[in-house]
Amino acid sequence: MTVSLPLVFILGVIVWAAIKFLGVRLWVAVVIALFGFWLSKTMLAPSIEDGTRSGVDVVNGTHD
Numbered sequence: 001m002t003v004s005l006p007l008v009f010i011l012g013v014i015v016w017a018a019i020k021f022l023g024v025r026l027w028v029a030v031v032i033a034l035f036g037f038w039l040s041k042t043m044l045a046p047s048i049e050d051g052t053r054s055g056v057d058v059v060n061g062t063h064d
Contacts, residue, residue, distance in 0.1 A: 018024040039045070 015024075015029050019026060019029060039048070
């Protein structure tokens with residue numbers, strides 16, 4: 001069985017759990033999200049994307 005969930009939903013659940021159970025402040029979560037958007041516009045973005053794709057391939061068992 002394959003379940004397809006949007007990444008935004010999964011990240012939202014993780015952020016909610018971090019705020020609810022770990023005591024992370026809402027402003028910290030917002031700053032981390034904004035930093036992620038800023039980081040995606042830098043020269044590090046292709047490296048981060050390649051690393052993320054490789055990690056997903058390993059988890060899915062589709063790596064070469």
